Amino acid sequence: MIDKNIALIGFMGCGKSTVGKLLAQEQGWNFFDSDELVVRKAGCSIPEIFQRWGEKSFRKYEREVLVEVSAWKSIVLATGGGLPTGEVNWEILHHGFYTVYLKVDFDVLYERIRGDATRPLLKKYGSKEKLRELHTQRLYWYEKAHVIIDATYFSQMEIVKDIIQRAGLSGSGGE
Numbered sequence: 389m390i391d392k393n394i395a396l397i398g399f400m401g402c403g404k405s406t407v408g409k410l411l412a413q414e415q416g417w418n419f420f421d422s423d424e425l426v427v428r429k430a431g432c433s434i435p436e437i438f439q440r441w442g443e444k445s446f447r448k449y450e451r452e453v454l455v456e457v458s459a460w461k462s463i464v465l466a467t468g469g470g471l472p473t474g475e476v477n478w479e480i481l482h483h484g485f486y487t488v489y490l491k492v493d494f495d496v497l498y499e500r501i502r503g504d505a506t507r508p509l510l511k512k513y514g515s516k517e518k519l520r521e522l523h524t525q526r527l528y529w530y531e532k533a534h535v536i537i538d539a540t541y542f543s544q545m546e547i548v549k550d551i552i553q554r555a556g557l558s559g560s561g562g563e
C-alpha cells in the first residue's frame with residue numbers, strides 16, 4: 389500500500405484530469421489539476437499566459453504549484469503534460485508522489501487534441517510530426533513513473549481500477 393499522494397502524468401489528451409477526478413472520488417481524496425492551479429495563480433488562462441509572458445513564465449508558475457502541492461496530503465494531482473520533464477521537477481514529483489503514467493498511443497492522442505485552442509503547444513509545434521517528436525522526447529521522463537498504465541483502449545473506470553490495484557490502494561473512500 390502506498391503512503392504518498394498520487395500524480396497522473398502523460399502527454400496532452402491522455403485523460404489525466406478525467407481519470408484523476410474518478411480516482412480521487414474512489415479514494416475519498418481531493419483532486420487537483422496543476423493547470424487549474426497555475427491559472428488561479430496567474431489570474432488568466434493558459435493561452436493568455438503563453439501569449440503575454442511566454443512559455444518560460446508558464447513553467448515558472450508550474451514549478452511553484454508543484455512545490456506547493458507537494459506539501460499537501462491525500463491528493464490526486466493531474467499534471468500538465470510538460471510538468472514531469474526536467475531534473476528539478478522530476479525529483480520533486482517523484483519524491484513526493486506515487487507517479488502513474490497514463491500511456492496512450494500518440495496517434496490516438498493527436499486525434500483527441502488536434503485543433504484545441506486551449507493548448508498553446510499545438511500552435512507552437514505546428515505539425516503532427518513535430519508534436520510526435522516532442523512526445524518521443526518526453527517518454528524519457530514519463531517512463532520513469534512508478535507505474536505505467538496502458539490507457540489507450542480502456543474505459544476511464546477500468547483505468548482507475550487498474551491504478552487502485554497496481555498501487556495497492558483500497559478504493560471506495562478508503563474503506
Ligand code: S3P
Nearest residue numbers: 399400401423468469470507508
Ligand atoms: C502542456 C500541457 C497542458 C498545459 C500546457 C502545456 C505541455 O496540459 O500544461 O498547455 O507542455 O504538454 P495538459 O497535458 O493537461 O493538456
